[in-house]
Amino acid sequence: MPPSITGRDLRGSVAIVGVAESNRIGIRPDASALTLHAEAAKNALADAGLGIGDVDGLFTAGVTSVQLGEYLGIVPRYSDGTSVGGCSFIIHVEHAMLALEAGIIKVALITHGESGRSRIGGTGAGHRGIPPDSPQGQFEAPFGTMGPPTLFSLPATRHMHQYGTTREQMAEVAVSTRRWAAMHPMAMMKEPITVEDVMASRPVCWPYSLFMCCLVTDAGGAVVMTRADMAKQLARSPVYVLGTGEGTEHNMVSMMADMTSSQAARLSGKAAFDMAGVSHAEIDVAQLYDAFAFTPMLALEDLGFVAPGESGPFVEGGRTGPGGDFPMNTNGGGLSYTHSGMYGMFTLIELTRQLRGEAGDRQVPDANVGIAHGPGGMFSAAGTLIAGNASAL
Amino acid sequence: MLQRCNACGQAYYYPRPICPHCMSDDVHWFQASGKGLVYSFVICHRSQPGFEVPYVIAVVELEEGPRMMTNLVGIEPDPELIKCDSPVEVVYDDVTSDITLPKFRPVEQGQP
Numbered sequence: 001m002p003p004s005i006t007g008r009d010l011r012g013s014v015a016i017v018g019v020a021e022s023n024r025i026g027i028r029p030d031a032s033a034l035t036l037h038a039e040a041a042k043n044a045l046a047d048a049g050l051g052i053g054d055v056d057g058l059f060t061a062g063v064t065s066v067q068l069g070e071y072l073g074i075v076p077r078y079s080d081g082t083s084v085g086g087c088s089f090i091i092h093v094e095h096a097m098l099a100l101e102a103g104i105i106k107v108a109l110i111t112h113g114e115s116g117r118s119r120i121g122g123t124g125a126g127h128r129g130i131p132p133d134s135p136q137g138q139f140e141a142p143f144g145t146m147g148p149p150t151l152f153s154l155p156a157t158r159h160m161h162q163y164g165t166t167r168e169q170m171a172e173v174a175v176s177t178r179r180w181a182a183m184h185p186m187a188m189m190k191e192p193i194t195v196e197d198v199m200a201s202r203p204v205c206w207p208y209s210l211f212m213c214c215l216v217t218d219a220g221g222a223v224v225m226t227r228a229d230m231a232k233q234l235a236r237s238p239v240y241v242l243g244t245g246e247g248t249e250h251n252m253v254s255m256m257a258d259m260t261s262s263q264a265a266r267l268s269g270k271a272a273f274d275m276a277g278v279s280h281a282e283i284d285v286a287q288l289y290d291a292f293a294f295t296p297m298l299a300l301e302d303l304g305f306v307a308p309g310e311s312g313p314f315v316e317g318g319r320t321g322p323g324g325d326f327p328m329n330t331n332g333g334g335l336s337y338t339h340s341g342m343y344g345m346f347t348l349i350e351l352t353r354q355l356r357g358e359a360g361d362r363q364v365p366d367a368n369v370g371i372a373h374g375p376g377g378m379f380s381a382a383g384t385l386i387a388g389n390a391s392a393l
Numbered sequence: 394m395l396q397r398c399n400a401c402g403q404a405y406y407y408p409r410p411i412c413p414h415c416m417s418d419d420v421h422w423f424q425a426s427g428k429g430l431v432y433s434f435v436i437c438h439r440s441q442p443g444f445e446v447p448y449v450i451a452v453v454e455l456e457e458g459p460r461m462m463t464n465l466v467g468i469e470p471d472p473e474l475i476k477c478d479s480p481v482e483v484v485y486d487d488v489t490s491d492i493t494l495p496k497f498r499p500v501e502q503g504q505p
Contacts, residue, residue: 139407140462142494144444150437154452158433161477203447206436206472254452254462259433 007244007275012393014097015231015238018048019349022113022220025338026188029218032121034063034071036113036220036340041072044222049235050107055224057105059096061088062114062342078105084248085376086289086342089223090383093348094244096225106226112345113220120218140252148291149205149213151253151378156207156294158259163309167207169316170293171198174211174335176321177290181332183322183362188215189336198293212293214334214343221345223352239355240393242369243276243386245269253378260309264382265302265375272371272384273304280305283386284367285354286326287347289374290333296320299373303384327364330354344383347372355389368392395425395457406459427483429455429497434477436470443488453481453497467498 020043022028022036031039037060045051058065058076065079080095082088089110096108115121130137130146145151159165175195181187193211201210231238247264250256257263273280286305288296297311305326306314320328329335331350334343351372353359369388375381397404400417411418434451437444449465466484468474481497488494
């Protein structure tokens with residue numbers, strides 16, 4: 001047997017050197033999905049002090065790398081179109097790390113762009129529909145399951161049954177996240193809300209009410225990565241990749257082996273923590289994809305921050321909000337900042353800003369190590385990044 | 394009807410010619426009991442073609458082991474009335490002349 005590979009040698013070998021959103025996010029009837037990709041790519045490269053001509057590795061989801069390469073006018077040496085839902089871009093960080101460290105590429109560009117609200121450009125998750133002869137078309141869709149609000153909520157109900165998790169606890173997540181959004185200049189929803197407001201908002205799909213569901217917006221985002229040696233020569237303080245993980249499980253949520261725990265997330269989180277060699281107590285800030293209020297709660301359990309079933313009591317009392325002892329989704333999350341469809345990109349952008357110390361009013365003090373994590377599909381896949389600034393190396 | 398693998402003995406859903414547990418292609422169809430337990434459910438308030446809101450989407454764990462997506466019928470769409478792990482039985486909904494969907498209704502407590 002060859003020695004097992006843990007990835008520890010890769011810790012700190014590459015860094016995030018540029019991040020940005022598209023020029024504006026929220027409601028963008030003026031921009032196609034590809035335009036949102038391109039704006040974000042231009043802005044993230046400018047943030048890094050690099051140009052499009054430096055890019056030799058292209059990573060994207062929702063559109064193909066050839067659609068994007070044509071639009072950007074580049075011919076990348078290497079591309080990766082892994083597209084397993086919202087966590088795809090977090091997974092791309094792992095794939096970019098491997099290509100950078102193998103010496104195949106020097107500059108990786110990861111982009112996201114989705115016209116989720118205005119539906120311009122016909123690309124992105126949910127635009128293609130479900131073929132009626134696919135497994136999902138035959139065995140889920142005929143029961144009126146179309147869309148995340150119905151499918152993503154099934155695990156929440158099982159968790160409530162098994163552990164006594166309450167809708168009020170889910171509402172706490174929405175309230176804390178909104179308080180962070182109030183401090184983000186690009187956030188869509190900033191007005192303070194209470195648990196009572198969340199509970200009283202209109203029912204979408206029980207157990208979720210409207211304020212427990214993510215926004216539907218138009219937005220782009222991009223990340224630029226290089227090897228650590230090159231990162232030190234660039235414009236911004238590098239944010240080093242300490243650990244990465246990914247996992248894929250089912251496609252249909254009805255095939256999820258245990259609706260109270262995602263195998264993909266457990267696999268992904270463990271791999272990232274093993275590679276990073278950090279403890280949970282060392283995580284200063286967490287960006288956990290919040291498609292719905294319960295989504296990050298399950299991540300808290302699957303990543304090992306709390307024991308199975310304990311995320312409900314954990315999020316009570318504003319713990320994940322500003323001033324709480326577990327700052328989570330400090331950009332305002334998919335619930336209040338933006339959610340164009342595949343939100344995972346924005347966990348990377350905010351984690352980077354926090355670890356650079358440039359998050360303005362919402363900056364978490366002494367944020368040196370942090371985690372970005374998300375599911376893809378209906379808890380179908382997962383991606384995890386643990387990153388740190390120079391003090392974490 | 395469900396499928397069962399002759400090699401590993403496990404029943405599975407959805408249908409496919411290769412067993413998802415052991416990859417054997419030695420599988421057969423058998424008559425299922427039509428009984429199960431509610432594994433999880435949601436109550437959808439968003440209108441969908443062919444459905445009158447609110448309606449209940451559920452995953453039922455069949456007596457034979459596999460789980461399947463379905464709808465609960467014959468019960469009010471009220472979260473106070475529907476319980477996970479409560480017994481249900483199949484009822485067939487002839488949606489069109491070609492397509493029949495297996496849906497589930499509550500089994501009265503004490504009934505066999």
